[in-house]
Amino acid sequence: MVSSVARTPLNSVVVQRRSKNKSYRQSYRSCLGAASRLCFTPGLTARRLNASRRAPKSRDITEKVSPEQLALLMKTEWQLSYITPLYQFRHTQLRSYSRQLSAFIAAEKQQGLAMEVEGPQSSFRVSFSVVQGMVETDDDAETVFIQIHSKSLFDRQDEPQRSVWRGWLSCINGNPDYLRSLPKDFICLPLFGSSGAEGLTCVVKSWFQQTFDCCFGPLEISNTSLQWLLALWTHCHMESSIQHLKMNWTVPVVPPLQVTYTVNPQDAWELWSSVRKDHQEENEGGEEVKDESIVDIDEVMRFTQALKSHFYRHFRLDLSAGSLNQVSTALGSAKCSGRIKISNSKYMITTLTLLTECALLKMPI
Amino acid sequence: MDDPVKRLLQRLIRRIPSQMLKITLDKWGRLTATQQRSMDFTQPKRVLTEKLLSIYEENEWTVKHVTELEMIYIMDNPNQGMWNAYQLMDPEDDSQSVNLMQFKEQFKSHLGEIVRHVSVKMKKHTDEAVWIRIAWGDGFSRSNHLKPTYVVHQLQTPYVFVTSLTSKQKPLLSQALILATRHQNIKDANLSGLKLTAIRELLMRQYQQVFPTKYHSPLTEKTQTVLNTQTEREQAESAANRCQMACEAFGDGMLPQLQSAVYKLETKFRDPANKTMTEREEPFRCVVKFASTNLLESLRQCASSGIASTPVTPLLSSIPLKGKNYFVVTDNGPGSSQK
Numbered sequence: 189m190v191s192s193v194a195r196t197p198l199n200s201v202v203v204q205r206r207s208k209n210k211s212y213r214q215s216y217r218s219c220l221g222a223a224s225r226l227c228f229t230p231g232l233t234a235r236r237l238n239a240s241r242r243a244p245k246s247r248d249i250t251e252k253v254s255p256e257q258l259a260l261l262m263k264t265e266w267q268l269s270y271i272t273p274l275y276q277f278r279h280t281q282l283r284s285y286s287r288q289l290s291a292f293i294a295a296e297k298q299q300g301l302a303m304e305v306e307g308p309q310s311s312f313r314v315s316f317s318v319v320q321g322m323v324e325t326d327d328d329a330e331t332v333f334i335q336i337h338s339k340s341l342f343d344r345q346d347e348p349q350r351s352v353w354r355g356w357l358s359c360i361n362g363n364p365d366y367l368r369s370l371p372k373d374f375i376c377l378p379l380f381g382s383s384g385a386e387g388l389t390c391v392v393k394s395w396f397q398q399t400f401d402c403c404f405g406p407l408e409i410s411n412t413s414l415q416w417l418l419a420l421w422t423h424c425h426m427e428s429s430i431q432h433l434k435m436n437w438t439v440p441v442v443p444p445l446q447v448t449y450t451v452n453p454q455d456a457w458e459l460w461s462s463v464r465k466d467h468q469e470e471n472e473g474g475e476e477v478k479d480e481s482i483v484d485i486d487e488v489m490r491f492t493q494a495l496k497s498h499f500y501r502h503f504r505l506d507l508s509a510g511s512l513n514q515v516s517t518a519l520g521s522a523k524c525s526g527r528i529k530i531s532n533s534k535y536m537i538t539t540l541t542l543l544t545e546c547a548l549l550k551m552p553i
Numbered sequence: 554m555d556d557p558v559k560r561l562l563q564r565l566i567r568r569i570p571s572q573m574l575k576i577t578l579d580k581w582g583r584l585t586a587t588q589q590r591s592m593d594f595t596q597p598k599r600v601l602t603e604k605l606l607s608i609y610e611e612n613e614w615t616v617k618h619v620t621e622l623e624m625i626y627i628m629d630n631p632n633q634g635m636w637n638a639y640q641l642m643d644p645e646d647d648s649q650s651v652n653l654m655q656f657k658e659q660f661k662s663h664l665g666e667i668v669r670h671v672s673v674k675m676k677k678h679t680d681e682a683v684w685i686r687i688a689w690g691d692g693f694s695r696s697n698h699l700k701p702t703y704v705v706h707q708l709q710t711p712y713v714f715v716t717s718l719t720s721k722q723k724p725l726l727s728q729a730l731i732l733a734t735r736h737q738n739i740k741d742a743n744l745s746g747l748k749l750t751a752i753r754e755l756l757m758r759q760y761q762q763v764f765p766t767k768y769h770s771p772l773t774e775k776t777q778t779v780l781n782t783q784t785e786r787e788q789a790e791s792a793a794n795r796c797q798m799a800c801e802a803f804g805d806g807m808l809p810q811l812q813s814a815v816y817k818l819e820t821k822f823r824d825p826a827n828k829t830m831t832e833r834e835e836p837f838r839c840v841v842k843f844a845s846t847n848l849l850e851s852l853r854q855c856a857s858s859g860i861a862s863t864p865v866t867p868l869l870s871s872i873p874l875k876g877k878n879y880f881v882v883t884d885n886g887p888g889s890s891q892k
Contacts, residue, residue, distance in 0.1 A: 439851070439855060439860060441851045441854035441855055441858065441860065442850075442851075442854060443845050443846045443847050443850060443851055444845065444851070445843060445844070445845045445848075445851035445852070445855065446842075446843070446844040446845065447841065447842070447843055447844075448840075448841070448842040448844070449839065449840075449841050450839060450840045450841075450842075451837075451838070451839040452837075452838035452839060455822075455835075455836075455837045455838050455839070458830070458833070459822065459827075459830055459837070462827055462829035462830045463827070465829060466827065466828070466829065494822075494824060494826075494827055494830070497824055497826075498822055498824070498837060498839075499841065501823065501824075502816070502818060502820070502841075502866065502868055502882065503841070503861065503866055503868055503869060504861055504862040504865070504866045505855060505860060505861040505862075505869075506860060506861075506862075509860040510860075
């Protein structure tokens with residue numbers, strides 16, 4: 189049942205028609221109907237992403253996930269895509285998938301598909317593994333990590349294989365209504381990250397598409413999401429120094445003007461707290477006591493606006509005329525083209541939660 | 554190969570693009586007529602390099618010859634590498650009377666006194682500027698010709714342009730320059746860029762400047778077409794005004810090609826919407842960098858298109874006005890730090 193947010197009355201989200209034999213999948217957007225009504229959501233874009241989210245707290249993720257496994261995901265810049273739910277993907281079949289994908293790559297190579305990697309004599313070995321412990325809820329599927337090693341025939345037996353491609357599929361804090369509405373044979377791992385030769389990325393995607401009847405699509409990181417990251421990362425400064433808050437803007441003139449705006453971390457944090465304080469004071473008269481750990485889109489927008497107005501005061505140049513391309517701190521960096529790098533494992537969950545949401549929203553079904 | 558001079562020549566030939574090779578070699582004039590004829594410039598660079606290396610053996614060229622070739626190439630193609638501008642301060646009484654011979658002698662001797670094993674080459678360009686190539690040595694080793702510093706200075710102007718200078722070499726060069734030019738001090742002009750011609754043009758104001766006029770400027774005529782409604786006329790007038798102010802701030806026509814400008818802001822955060830931050834005593838520290846293939850052109854367009862409000866803020870118009878692209882801005886007004 190696909191229905192647009194605008195036309196979905198509040199209560200019809202809860203009522204789902206489920207026949208005994210078939211279950212109908214809900215569109216992700218119809219699940220958002222309830223969530224977006226609860227908070228003040230200015231603008232169309234803001235209504236699509238969650239308008240508020242839990243503020244990141246340093247959690248010792250190493251209690252749940254082994255440091256070696258965490259290291260696999262960190263300090264690499266990943267290119268993001270979304271994937272539609274996978275049909276009959278089993279976490280128990282990873283060994284078999286490794287063999288299947290290796291064979292698939294070999295077959296593609298034989299057919300003459302350019303691999304861009306290594307010489308003609310190399311073989312590829314694929315390994316699928318689970319990054320155990322990252323999930324937050326019972327509805328999330330465990331993160332899967334894929335590595336492709338290459339070995340040239342000319343290498344000696346004892347030479348270690350080179351990792352030529354890495355990727356992962358993840359679902360962190362996915363919308364539970366949506367996840368529960370999926371038919372039971374489908375697993376949702378909507379966020380896909382890849383790093384390595386483009387040729388191999390294509391082959392891996394083809395294999396997934398063939399094997400699990402899914403689709404891939406590019407995942408750009410929207411302006412709103414980048415602003416969320418700005419705010420969420422700044423929020424972490426007291427616990428882990430962000431070292432700097434850096435934004436890259438592009439202004440559309442000829443030739444294009446790049447503006448790099450780097451703010452001292454302490455000053456950025458004080459600005460952020462002042463925005464939060466003002467916001468809380470405004471809502472003091474409200475019915476509910478605001479939970480300090482919740483961050484609203486409103487605060488995020490005010491934070492960005494404050495940064496832009498300080499800039500305007502000096503240069504009389506309105507950054508809103510440009511576009512925000514990249515944000516980075518010591519915790520990580522994100523580009524609007526869909527590239528993400530996580531440099532600090534403590535806040536990985538927060539970042540991945542946001543990105544999972546983006547992926548689920550971008551999916552066409 | 555063992556011969557460092559041969560290696561130097563090889564690196565140099567590799568560096569010179571194929572289309573520049575013939576012209577540069579001709580200017581250098583150290584190939585005999587036969588040798589010149591034997592060079593087929595349609596062949597790949599690799600082949601030409603081999604040929605030149607064998608001619609090197611034949612003619613017994615020395616490091617002096619090879620560095621001469623390098624200097625000719627760089628002087629004709631100065632827009633590579635990062636150039637920094639410096640300004641000579643506090644001239645002595647006789648600074649205006651320093652002539653080329655004096656400057657050359659003084660510079661060589663002063664630098665030779667403070668640096669051992671330094672190799673200095675000086676040449677006058679057609680535009681009267683003096684070009685200096687410095688290969689630095691230290692107490693233990695001979696001059697390193699692989700990483701020379703180039704200095705360009707026009708006598709009787711206060712500016713010196715330098716590329717490839719390390720922080721260790723800077724005080725030595727500064728010392729030699731102020732003594733040779735009869736000044737007391739030299740400071741960083743806070744202007745840098747990849748194109749020497751651009752930063753020189755900017756400092757010498759050799760671009761088309763536009764001055765405020767009271768009367769209709771010819772620029773408005775450019776934008777005028779047949780206008781019907783009052784709204785269109787008003788819009789056109791605002792557009793023309795913006796264009797005028799943009800050109801007043803940055804210049805008209807072709808602008809010198811700067812690549813970037815950096816502002817270190819240390820001003821207080823003042824926003825009526827945010828009481829807490831406005832009351833804060835400490836400055837809001839940030840660094841803003843503007844970058845473009847032609848920065849002044851981009852900024853001019855920002856102003857004329859309305860992305861930047863006109864009149865153009867003095868922070869931006871200071872770039873061409875003061876000939877700088879590094880600024881430290883405090884609440885007392887923009888200044889520049891001595892680097």
